[in-house]
Amino acid sequence: MLETVAAACILLAVLWAGCCVEVVRKLAKQLAPLRALYATFCRRCPYTAETLERFVEIWDMFVRCSDASLGFEDRFAIFCDQLGDFLEGLVQRAVDVLELFFQLDAAEQAAALCRIPRRRLSAAEARSGAGPLAVTSCAICLCDWRKGDDVRELKACSHVFHTKCCDNWLWRHQKCPMCRTPLATVPAS
Known part of the structure; x- marks a missing residue:
């Protein structure tokens, strides 16, 4: 009603x-x-x-x-x-x-972003898919993976994105841009 x-x-x-x-x-x-x-x-x-x-x-x-x-x-x-x-x-x-x-201050944001590992994709991952979900492309820019792409794999949800695509979002939101899973709990002040 x-x-x-x-x-x-x-x-x-x-x-x-x-x-x-x-x-x-x-x-x-x-x-x-x-x-x-x-x-x-x-x-x-x-x-x-x-x-x-x-x-x-x-x-x-x-x-x-x-x-x-x-x-x-x-x-x-x-x-x-x-x-x-x-x-x-x-x-x-x-x-x-x-x-x-209400976001964290800039130093804490930078530290939180640095805790998310970056890596380069191998040729095998570029062909078969990156991460545990075997994702074949970046969900943000929709480009297929290529050997040597700089990516971040979010441990909380296993989604993988190009570093340049997700960093701005992660800086502001501290959660996955795709499923909105929080990356880590924010410590109480």
Whole structure:
């Protein structure tokens, strides 16, 4: 019951936001100052502007669907699916920001990253797969392994990645970029 109420509240908020988008769009066609203000906003807040534009794309696909074979129910189902993915992405970005805010200091981050072993792949591993899972490519860049690739094998989950691909993520998150398994427990201060 609570999930239904929450979903209904989210849907009403989205519909309200969609109506606001339509009003702003109609005004923007008439008012040059509003267009200039929006252009300034896009330059100064590119992340927020990109997020807003993605929402507008999802809203447009729902309201102005050009496929006549799709009924309202089908369009609404597609809209809800895309909106769910969009909101999930926003929540993940918010979680990433919170993780950055509460992360270890730089020296501890560097030490934690150094504890994850690096190695070069042999020709046999490049052909048959790296690590206990016999992974045949890096899940981040999707490139197949080559002899001599510099990789990190995460002991907690056995996933293997190119060092250059995973280091930025590991620096910020201290968990596997693929399965989110924590690399190590953080000591209490």
